[in-house]
Amino acid sequence: MEQDFSQLDAILGMYRGKPGILIPLMQEAQNLLGYLSKDAMRYIAQKMNIPAADIYGVATFYSMFKLKPQGKHIVRICKGTACHVSDADGIKEALVEAMQLEKGEDTTKDMNFTLMEVACLGCCSLAPVIMIDDTTYGKLTPEAIPGILERYAFVEEQ
């Protein structure tokens, strides 16, 4: 193991010996590292005495865990029923175009945005909806997308 994961030790110490801790522990580790690499998972396995296969099993089961580096801002596009019947597909196309994502990619080249689909954000009356980090944008049209993304690009330049 080449990379130094000792920054995780404080988190691991907090959870050691408690029941049902694997998911919140991995969430905190991911918050710190940005994503869970195989090496990071092996490190947690070794330190916590949990089989690495269990950790990998959990990481691949839940959509929240990321096995690849993520963009600075997470853009969630809601694909719930209400959004689906209100043209969420059109919004997605606009996002993909504005972010200049190639087929199969979900993160922009400058690592500013990662796009992901979610089942429902629970703001159905504002459909179609997207959520950037913790902020929800509703009643969208494909035309509105570039303007919204620009706000996040602008903040970064400052």
Add this chain to the structure above:
Amino acid sequence: MTNVTVKVGLASCGVAAGAMEVYEVLRHYQQSGAAIDLQQTACIGMCFEEPIVELSGGTLGTLSLGKVEPERIADWVEDYRRGELPQANIILAEKQEATRNSLLDGQTRIVLRNCGVIDPKSIAAYEAAGGYIALQKALSMKPEDIVEEVKSSGLRGRGGAGFSTGLKWSFAARAKGPKKYVVCNADEGDPGAFMDRSTLEGDPHNVIEGMIIGAYAMGADEGYIYCRAEYPMAIAHLKIAIEAAKAKGYLGKHIMGTDFNFELHIKEGAGAFVCGEETALMQSIEGKRGMPTIRPPFPAESGLWGCPTNINNVETWANITWIITNGADEFRKIGTDKSPGTKVFALAGKIAGSGLIEVPMGIPLKDIIYKVGGGMKTEKPFKAVQMGGPSGGCIPASLLDTIVDYDSINATGAIMGSGGMVVMDEGTCMVDVARFFLNFTQNESCGKCTFCRIGTRRMLEILTRITEGKGEMEDITRLEELATNIIKGSLCGLGQTAPNPVLTTLRYFRDEYLAHIQDKRCPAGVCTSLLRFEVIEDKCIGCTACARKCPVACISGSVKQVHKIDQEKCIRCGACFSACKFNAIRKG
């Protein structure tokens, strides 16, 4: 000028619609010396009117303003304080006629009684509204009497299946064990449902108090609220509420001076729909992959870490305080004989009044849609209402007289579900809707049962090829056969109900499937591969607007001449259809 109270609705819907800006403007207005009492509240349910501001304490009585513009709100408050009616969109009013007054008439609010009324971050506000009185009463009762009271109220699980809550409690109460748990299922994963989010954001203490009462009745001393991580505000409000309840002695050791101890934790979900299934949810709390396990043993005997566990959904817990305070008999006066009480629904889709409503059981579907929901959003006629999310089905116009109770809704092939209601109009393709849900379930299948894992994928493939115009007549039999086998061959509710959207659309909208398969046509004009755009010669005035918009230059015709679309080259993007101001392009 009188000192008026100004309440801003700051739930997720409101914030997404710009309520935070309105609140900031009002804060500056207050700081500049205006004597107003500025308060926050959550969701009153009329999400389509957000941002909403409620004014009270003036001579005009209580007024609710909808679609509030931050630039004008200060003027409107000023008008109100002077006793003048603001020239705003007045949606609810105590003393005046208002546009939405009638929408609340058909509702009965038990679960949502405090939502949009009190500040959810203030335990004092909850107490002032009668909070924690039910707990005090419960602690003076014998635990078995509480279980009996809930049983005789006839309350049925609001998570979807409708099992008797009292009976479920009695199993857990009877179970032996030094340690027992109660769990609140707030993993609201159904697309199109947001009842639990609004309840937790708007009145977290009511759910917590219900859980404390349940824990006392069943002899549990520890509890978990399993909440979706996609609901950050609900989690934040729950955390504040739990801390406040601890400080007041409603949670922790020796609750309200008794020997009863109860500790409550929040567990954030990590993004897996199947975790809404109770055995999967417990696996997830234990830190494992959330895969359902075989029942029996039921959670009441062996649940979390092998201990007796009772799991109820948010809305079920939120009914408990009302039942304890007012008694089972009062509860039974609302709703129907077999399904007493109320049901919260999240109205969404092509309906004018999308938002959160609470209606008595037994109300006909058509009253929900046309009275409480305010009818259709546009002139396009009603086609179907989808109930129960991916486990439910589509109910057609011909069945709108169906009343809302567990048994009547089940008879249509849909299910009551947790309460998502998505209204669809003639512009919605039912085959596409079925495909949408199958795409969802096959994505979310945990993979444990073969029929669910592979069967839903095969169904999705068939539905996809039908929407692409490549379907054949045998596909309908294949879908029905697969559906039967998936229902029989799956362990948990996800698989057992996954075929419902396909079965109900096949039952009520078979002609749409046939149109896709035999005529290669999508009657709603949704399935892109089957679309055809044509110029209606009588209506085309030759303005060239469509030709200029066409990205592949397949529209020919010069100025003042009828245009023509080259079907070979057309990519069916619909740009011409949107560009034409004379309705001279036919889509279908």
